[in-house]
Amino acid sequence: MRRVRSPHVLAGLLAGAGVTHFLAPKPFDAMVPRTLPGSPRAWTYASGAVELALAAGVALPRTRERAATAAAAFFVAVAPxxxxxxxxxxxxxxxxxxxxxxxxxxxxxxxxxxxxxxxDAG
Incomplete structure (x- = not known):
């Protein structure tokens, strides 16, 4: 049962974080490294959209393996x-x-x- 639920919990976490980027973007704007080009708000919205897309991908069995792999890379990418x-x-x-x-x-x-x-999806 845990194995079945884990992808959905991960998808929920990603979806919640993605929605938060749009509802309360200011704290995320402050986290954007100054070395990135463009406005922090654009990066905040872009990362929120990526999290929502990853959430959808992880939630669907057909795309779960690739989306979860991409989510792992995303978590590394946002570490800075x-x-x-x-x-x-x-x-x-x-x-x-x-x-x-x-x-x-x-x-x-x-x-x-x-x-x-x-x-587990593979």
Missing amino acids: ANVKMALDWRDHPAPLRRAALARVPLQVPLVLWARKVAR
């Missing part, structure tokens, strides 16, 4: 934004600083989870 947030929030109150720092290692289990979903 989490590092930037942790660095930028060094002067925030301790609870916020800890939350920002926690996002960095959280990428590892997300990558491993997406890879497992991909392997």
